[in-house]
Amino acid sequence: MDRHFSKISTNIEEIRRWCNSRISGKLLYLSADIRNARFKLAPVDVNIFPAGFHLLNKESQTLATRLICERYTGKTILLIIETHTRNTHYLSNVHTLKKLFEDAKNTVILGNPSDQKIENIDTETFHIKDKRIITESGVIPDLIVLNNDMISLDPSVLLEVSQPCLPSPLLGWWKRTKTQYFPYYEKTVEEFANTFELDPWLFYAYSEACDNINFDTQESLARLADVVDGIIEKLQKNYKQYGISSKPFVFIKANSGSYGMGILTASSGKEILFMNRKERKKLGTTKGNTAITSVIVQEGIETKEYYLNYPAESLMYSVLGKKIAFATRYNTKHDARQNLNSSGMHFIGHTPAKASEAQLEIVSDLIIIAAEKEAQAVDDKNVAAPPNQAISDEINQLNAERITDRY
Secondary structure, rough: HHHHHHHHHHOHHHHHHHHHHHOOOOOOOOEEEEOOOOOOOOEEEEOOOOOOHHOOHHHHHHHHHHHHHHOOOEEEEEEEEEEOOOOHHHHHHHHHHHHHHOOOOOOEEEOOOOOOOOOOOEOOEEEEEEEEEOOOOOOOEEEEEEEOOOOOOOOHHOOOOOEEEEEEHOHHHHHHHHHHHHHHHHHHHHHHHHOOOOOOHHHHOEEEEEEEOOOOOHHHHHHHHHHHHHHHHHHHHHHHHOOOOOOOOEEEEEEOOOOOOOEEEEOHHHHHHHHOOOHHHHHHEHHHHHOOEEEEEEEOOOOOOOOOOEEEEEEEEOOOOEEEEEEEEEEOOOOOOOOOOOOEEEEEEOOOHHHHHHHHHHHHHHHHHHHHHHHHHHHHHHHHHHOOHHHHHHHHHHHHOOOOOOO
């Protein structure tokens, strides 16, 4: 393992050129949760509609503004936000994000996608006329920026508007899944690993979807248990190859969104078959009381990163293809094998030393490359087959299934 990681440091300039030649900078922003087990380093979640910009230090925010200014300046922007009326951290994120665009000499209007008033922040509702979004005050924005992950937002509102919308609404959780992204990441890692003679497993986590899940039926639990056992079996071979003594495990989480909700760990399929009612209920719903019918079973990575003796993980933020910050999430209530994006979490806004870690730098670039590939594939598919009756039917079905008790 040390041989593989030392290769990155030895060939860092060549690897940087390889990565930079593949990054287009077309994706507005993203964040990624990255776990470090010392023997491997890999992303476990990648968010196309990131929050948490208020946690970043002044240097990172200034860099973000400079990057935005290079591409978008002098525009009227409608920033469509979530309707977390009681989430003060998210509202702080919105204020910061608004300022980043304003500091790049743009005019920013906060768009409220619902009729629900958002306290402590000035927003405007909006409507569509002649395929253009118009705010309640009559402003026609040049650019739509989404900071709403669309797990509960009706996508038909944005699919056919003429103004540019960043990121694409087709990347929202109403349609996107985690297992849509990770194959792009694995393929990117394999290309990278083949080029530089590295083991790709050291840079990605095994993952597999389990669809059409109903946590109240034994048939669904049995299928899920089989997927868990399949990944555990593969991990046992990898652990034996590298002499890793710890017990392999997996995370089971919602395939769309999650906000750290609906996540369990397991070391065998048997644990799934004997889940109690509380555990099944925990896996059954996510943000907005949205029912979970598809999960991702993902290789568990036991973090060896600590802050103040608490287990921690890295958060990478990028803007237009450039890394702007490496933050740290640590958790005072959970251990190194558990989900740290949960009760007890705390943040360090930027850890400068991380920016100089070659492995973290390159894995972050691979994350960005894969996300851009995913976004490009979505755009290509949409150009080839623009929103039509088939997509309308899909939207109608999703709306029918959506639980309306939001937030």
